[in-house]
Amino acid sequence: MNSKPTPRPGIYKADSIIDVADSLGITNLSEEVANALASDVEYRLHQVIEEASRFTRHSRRTIMTTSDVDQAFKTLNIEPVYGHSAHTPLSFRRVQPPAGPPIYVLEDEEVDFETVLKEDPIPVPRSVRYTAHWLAIEGIQPLIPENPPPEVPAIADQPANSALVTPPPTQNGSTSSAPADSTARQVARPPSRLVSSLVPSAEERKKTAALTSLRADAGLAPVLPYITRWVGEGVVNTLRREGLEGDEMDLDRRSLDIYLDVLSALLENERLFVEPYLHQFLPPILSILLTSTLFIPQPLAPTPSDPSPSHLRTHSSSVLARLLLQHSATYPSLASRVTKTLLAALVEPGRMLGTREGALRGLISVGREAVKRGLLQASGGKIVSDDMDRAREMGMDTRGVEQALMVHPATDGVPLHPLNDMDDEDRAAADALSSGLGNTLASTIGQDATWAKSLARVISDVSLPS
CATH class of the missing domain: 1.25.40.770 (TAF6, C-terminal HEAT repeat domain)
Known part of the structure; x- marks a missing residue:
């Protein structure tokens, strides 16, 4: 006989799959599909529990916690279950259905809508914004909210009634601040x-x-x-x-x-x-x-x-x-x-x-x-x-x-030739220098004919005021 062997029932029953399907509105789920899903769910549970037990052993504990399960979810690339951390005590309630074994469900807190409406609404968090500010200017940190406050050194062994203790007055009756003034004077000078x-x-x-x-x-x-x-x-x-x-x-x-x-x-x-x-x-x-x-x-x-x-x-x-x-x-x-x-x-x-x-x-x-x-x-x-x-x-x-x-520095080793009054070009250069710079400067510059002619050309290119 070639009949298929009867599948061995697992810990996770197919009835649980059918109950979940009914809660989701799926009423035509076949028994074969329910058995296959139950086997897969049981395999996944074994996988998560085995992975979580490793974290329990490495933590040198004998009791598995919800944090171990969360770490197992992260290792298996599964989204962790939120809201069931070790710091949140869980309260289960036993429910006996008309037929079948009892079911344990989490007991939810009953919330009154009138109380919720009277409470202040939770403010929406502000979105992330970026702004520019000066971290330090010339080595000095500005006192703005974006920068951390300056550190104030703690005063050790301060008496309880230190607020009542005042420094001794000086001869003119004012309180003495000599150390602070001395420090300020030392900083305020080179x-x-x-x-x-x-x-x-x-x-x-x-x-x-x-x-x-x-x-x-x-x-x-x-x-x-x-x-x-x-x-x-x-x-x-x-x-x-x-x-x-x-x-x-x-x-x-x-x-x-x-x-x-x-x-x-x-x-x-x-x-x-x-x-x-x-x-x-x-x-x-x-x-x-x-x-x-x-x-x-x-x-x-x-x-x-x-x-x-x-x-x-x-x-x-x-x-x-x-x-x-x-x-x-x-x-x-x-x-x-x-x-x-x-x-x-x-x-x-x-x-x-x-x-x-x-x-x-x-x-x-x-x-x-x-x-x-x-x-x-x-x-x-x-x-x-x-x-x-x-x-x-x-x-x-x-x-x-x-x-x-x-x-105009003189060239070493080269004799200077002054302007020649008999030369028309030199005489025109001397006249341009005299009109632009005056007779005294013109006579001084005229000792070097080459320099004088170049300056005369510059003067002729510049429009002199009348």
Whole structure:
């Protein structure tokens, strides 16, 4: 006989499959399909229980928990059962159907609709949003809600009635806050060792070490604003001193030279972010460059320890050139603002010859177009030439202005040929120089015919004001 063997009944009965199908509205489920589904469900249960028992053994427990079953579901890539964690006690209720074995079901809590309607609705969570904010500015974290609050150190061994304890009053009756004030004063000024090394009376070795630190030390970022303010205040206080003579004047000029060295060193330091402080760099540079009191009528013998006014203006113009070269791309209006200030110092009436010398050196630092605009378009050349004539009549020294105007270096080993009055081309070049720059400058430039002719062509291309 070839009859099929009767399938062996499993633990999970086919009747349970039929009951579930009836609850879902499926009434025509055959017995063979129910037996097949019951066998598959039993296999899946064995698989989950076996996997969960591994987690029980690895946890060194003898009782299987719901967390073991959840881990088994995750291992088998099955969605876990939510709401039945180990922290939620389950309450089962026994139900006896009219026919068949008893059924155990979870006892649900009865909810009154009137109570639910009276309760406040659960707010809908806000959606995820993204916004930009400053995490830190110059190493300082802004106090905004997006950033974590600053850490407040805990005060150990604080008495219970510490709120009633007040610091002892001072002689004038106010409470003392000397430690806090002392700390604030120490932070609000540059390091004392650095300042003491940057004075004219300091040793050259200490001065060199301090400037080297300013050129390469990245740890100066916290005190950079205070160093900048110290330089600005030092330049202002030095230039305000009037009636100085002899050694005191020389000492002040050496101080100004050191302040320029400090600014130059800060600009050379690639580890410092100096852009926010450029507006504090320019006033001391331009003050030294354009202050007329730096000009001394009598000739001076400049030495390394006694910088002359022309040396200070040359130094300040070189610092200005470095500043513009490094930061003009970041701030396009920087060069135009500086040029406007220098042009006003060059052409305004009543300016001293030392101020005009500084303006010339500053325009040279800005660039070729600034020099052309100042000397030719604004007629600065004529103004400087007339001032030089009056200064010579008064016996004043004009070598600083002459050096500032000699922007065309002489070629070593090649003799200079002056303009020839008998040559029509040379005579036309001399006339163009005289009309554009004045007789004094024209005679000085005319000592080099090649340079004079090239400048004459530039003057002819520039429309001079009538």
